[in-house]
Amino acid sequence: MPNTTPPTPPTSFTQRRIEAAGLSVNCREAGAGLPVVILESLAWGQTRFYDALAQQFHLFILELPPANAADAVNAINAVTALTGQLIHGPYTLIGASQAANLALQIAQQDPAAAQLEALILISPTAVRPAADILSLPPAQLADLLLAHPEQATDLAGLPDGDDLPRLLLSDANAAQMESRLGEVRCPTLVAFGSRDRLVAPGAPAAYRSQIPNCHLSLVYDAGHLIAAERPEALTNAVADFVENRETFVVNRQPSLINP
Amino acid sequence: MKASYLGAMGYAERHLFPDCWPIPPAYHDPRLSVQSYQDGLAECEFAEAMGFEWISFSEHHYSGRIATGNPAVMAAAVAERCKKVKLAMLGPLLPLNNPVRIAEEMGMLDNISNGRLIMGFLRGTPNEDQVYGVNPAEGRERLFEGMDLIMKALTEPQPFAWEGRYYQFRTVSVWPRPVQQPLPPAIMATRSDDTIKYAADNQLGLGVSFVPVEQLERITDKYFNWCRQAGWEPTPEQVVYRGSIYLAETDQAAQNWLHELPGGEPRRAIALDPHVSRVVQAARAGEEFDLRRVLAGSPQGDVVGRSLGINFLGSPDTIANQMKAFHDRCGVGVMDLFFQQPGLTHSQVMQEIELFGKEVLPQIKEF
Numbered sequence: 001m002p003n004t005t006p007p008t009p010p011t012s013f014t015q016r017r018i019e020a021a022g023l024s025v026n027c028r029e030a031g032a033g034l035p036v037v038i039l040e041s042l043a044w045g046q047t048r049f050y051d052a053l054a055q056q057f058h059l060f061i062l063e064l065p066p067a068n069a070a071d072a073v074n075a076i077n078a079v080t081a082l083t084g085q086l087i088h089g090p091y092t093l094i095g096a097s098q099a100a101n102l103a104l105q106i107a108q109q110d111p112a113a114a115q116l117e118a119l120i121l122i123s124p125t126a127v128r129p130a131a132d133i134l135s136l137p138p139a140q141l142a143d144l145l146l147a148h149p150e151q152a153t154d155l156a157g158l159p160d161g162d163d164l165p166r167l168l169l170s171d172a173n174a175a176q177m178e179s180r181l182g183e184v185r186c187p188t189l190v191a192f193g194s195r196d197r198l199v200a201p202g203a204p205a206a207y208r209s210q211i212p213n214c215h216l217s218l219v220y221d222a223g224h225l226i227a228a229e230r231p232e233a234l235t236n237a238v239a240d241f242v243e244n245r246e247t248f249v250v251n252r253q254p255s256l257i258n259p
Numbered sequence: 260m261k262a263s264y265l266g267a268m269g270y271a272e273r274h275l276f277p278d279c280w281p282i283p284p285a286y287h288d289p290r291l292s293v294q295s296y297q298d299g300l301a302e303c304e305f306a307e308a309m310g311f312e313w314i315s316f317s318e319h320h321y322s323g324r325i326a327t328g329n330p331a332v333m334a335a336a337v338a339e340r341c342k343k344v345k346l347a348m349l350g351p352l353l354p355l356n357n358p359v360r361i362a363e364e365m366g367m368l369d370n371i372s373n374g375r376l377i378m379g380f381l382r383g384t385p386n387e388d389q390v391y392g393v394n395p396a397e398g399r400e401r402l403f404e405g406m407d408l409i410m411k412a413l414t415e416p417q418p419f420a421w422e423g424r425y426y427q428f429r430t431v432s433v434w435p436r437p438v439q440q441p442l443p444p445a446i447m448a449t450r451s452d453d454t455i456k457y458a459a460d461n462q463l464g465l466g467v468s469f470v471p472v473e474q475l476e477r478i479t480d481k482y483f484n485w486c487r488q489a490g491w492e493p494t495p496e497q498v499v500y501r502g503s504i505y506l507a508e509t510d511q512a513a514q515n516w517l518h519e520l521p522g523g524e525p526r527r528a529i530a531l532d533p534h535v536s537r538v539v540q541a542a543r544a545g546e547e548f549d550l551r552r553v554l555a556g557s558p559q560g561d562v563v564g565r566s567l568g569i570n571f572l573g574s575p576d577t578i579a580n581q582m583k584a585f586h587d588r589c590g591v592g593v594m595d596l597f598f599q600q601p602g603l604t605h606s607q608v609m610q611e612i613e614l615f616g617k618e619v620l621p622q623i624k625e626f
Binding site: 205208209213244245246247249250251252253254255256257258259 | 283285388389392393394395396397422423424425426427532534535538539542
C-alpha cells in the first residue's frame with residue numbers, strides 16, 4: 001500500500017550550549033505543547049522522527065557524549081539538573097539505544113523521577129544485550145543496526161571506530177540494571193524493532209514484565225535504529241503515548257466510512 | 260426452564276492468574292492448556308448427558324479464564340462431541356469482528372451441527388475493545404450495522420454489495436446458508452435500553468448476564484413491553500440469563516466454600532488500569548475524558564472493576580428456588596450457567612454438573 005502520509009516539513013531547531021554538574025551539552029529545541037526531553041546518543045537517522053515529534057510537542061534534544069560506567073552517576077545528576085533548567089513541571093523523557101539506559105536510570109532515581117510524566121525507551125540495550133555484540137568490529141556492528149542495511153542511503157555517515165559501540169551499548173552491569181526495573185515509577189513505553197539484533201530475544205519481555213506500568217511496542221520490520229527505518233510508525237506510537245500515556249491502548253481514531 | 264452449560268474451557272490454573280487483564284501469555288503451560296481443553300470438552304459432553312439442552316460459547320480474549328477467543332472454533336469441536344444440544348453462540352463480539360466472517364462461521368456451524376445453532380450478538384465488555392483496536396465510541400453503531408449485515412448475508416439469495424457506515428463490501432455471497440430457514444434463532448445480549456429496544460423491534464431474543472434478579476426484572480419488563488408494542492410475544496427460550504453458580508450438597512457446604520476463598524468471594528474477573536477504564540467508559544458514553552485533569556497513575560497499576568460475585572449459591576433446593584425467582588419475576592426460560600469458578604478442579608466441576616442434573620434440573624424443568 002502506498003504511504004499516503006504527507007512528509008513532515010523540516011523543523012527549525014534553535015541550539016544552545018547548557019551546562020550543569022560538570023556536564024556541558026548541546027541542546028536543540030523546537031515546537032510547542034507538552035514538554036518532551038530526548039536524550040540522544042546517536043543522531044544518525046533520527047531527523048524525520050524528531051521533525052515529526054516537534055510538530056506536536058515542545059521538544060528538547062540533549063546531545064550526550066559517549067558514556068562509560070564511571071560517569072554514570074554523574075550523568076544522571078547532570079541530566080537531571082539540565083532538565084531542571086529547561087522545564088519547570090512534569091515532562092516525558094525519551095531515550096534511544098544507549099541513551100535509553102540513562103533515561104531508565106533517571107526514572108529509577110528520586111527526586112529526578114518525580115517530574116517524569118512518562119518514560120519512553122526506544123531500543124534500550126541495558127538489559128540482555130545480544131551475546132558478543134561488544135566484541136564485534138565497528139563495521140560489522142553497523143551492519144547489525146538496521147533490518148535492511150542494503151536500503152540505507154548514507155550508512156557511511158554513521159560514526160565509526162570505538163565510538164560506535166559506546167554510542168549503542170551500555171557499560172553498566174546488565175544484571176543490575178534488570179534487577180532494578182521494578183523501581184521505575186512512571187508509565188513507561190518500551191519500543192523495539194521487530195528485527196532488533198542488538199538485544200537477546202527475551203529483552204523486550206523483561207521490561208514489560210518487570211516495570212510496573214509498562215507497555216511494549218514492537219515496530220514491524222525495523223532493526224535497532226527504528227527511527228531511521230520506520231520513523232512514521234515510531235512517531236505514531238511515541239506521540240500517542242506522550243499524549244495519552246497508558247490509555248494509548250484505547251483507539252480513538254474514527255473509522256466512519258460514510259455518515 | 261432449560262439449562263445451558265457455558266463452555267468456558269478455563270485454564271486449569273486460572274486461580275493463579277494475577278488480578279489484571281490481559282493475562283500475560285507467560286502463564287501458559289502447553290501441557291496444562293491441552294488438558295484444560297480436553298477437560299472442558301468432557302464437561303460439555305457430561306452436561307449433555309445430564310440433561311442440559313444448550314451448550315453456550317462466549318468470545319473473550321487475552322485470558323485463560325474463559326479461553327475461547329474464537330468461540331466458533333470451540334463450538335465446532337463441541338458439535339462433534341455433543342450430538343443433541345443446541346450450540347448457543349452467546350456470542351461473537353460484533354464490533355471487533357468482520358461481520359461477513361461471522362456470518363460465514365454461523366452458516367458453517369449450523370451446517371456442521373445440522374441445524375442446532377443459536378445465534379447471539381453482543382458488544383463485549385470494555386476491555387475487549389482493546390483487543391482488535393476498536394474505537395469504543397463506535398461499538399454501538401458497529402454492533403447494529405454488523406447485525407443487519409449478518410442477517411442480510413445469511414438470507415439474501417444473490418451476491419450483493421454493502422455500503423454501510425462502518426463496513427463496506429463490494430461482494431458478499433456467504434456460503435453455506437443456514438440449515439434453519441430463514442435464520443437460526445437469534446439473541447441479543449445486552450442490558451442497555453437502546454439495544455433492548457432493538458431486540459424487541461427486530462423480534463430477537465434477549466440475553467442478560469450476571470445482574471441480580473431485581474435489575475433483570477427491570478430489564479425484562481422493558482423488553483416485554485417493547486415486544487408487545489412491536490406486536491409479538493417472546494417464547495420462553497428467547498429470554499436467557501447467564502449466571503455463575505456454585506452448587507453443593509448442602510447450603511452449609513456452599514457457604515464454607517465461599518468463605519474459604521481469598522477475600523471471601525470469587526476473585527476479580529476483569530481488572531483494568533483505572534485510567535484506561537475511565538477512558539473506555541467515557542468513549543462508550545460519547546463523552547470526553549481529560550487524562551491530565553486526574554493524578555498520574557499508580558506505579559503499581561491500580562485495578563478497578565470487580566467480578567459480580569456468584570449468582571447462584573447453595574444446595575440443589577436452594578438454587579432451584581433462586582432460579583424460580585428469575586423465571587417467575589423475569590420470564591427467564593433458559594438458564595446459562597458458568598460453573599468453572601476459580602480454584603475448582605475439573606473433577607469438582609463434573610461433580611457439580613452431576614448434582615445439578617440429578618437434583619436441580621428436574622425441578623427447574625417444571626417451571
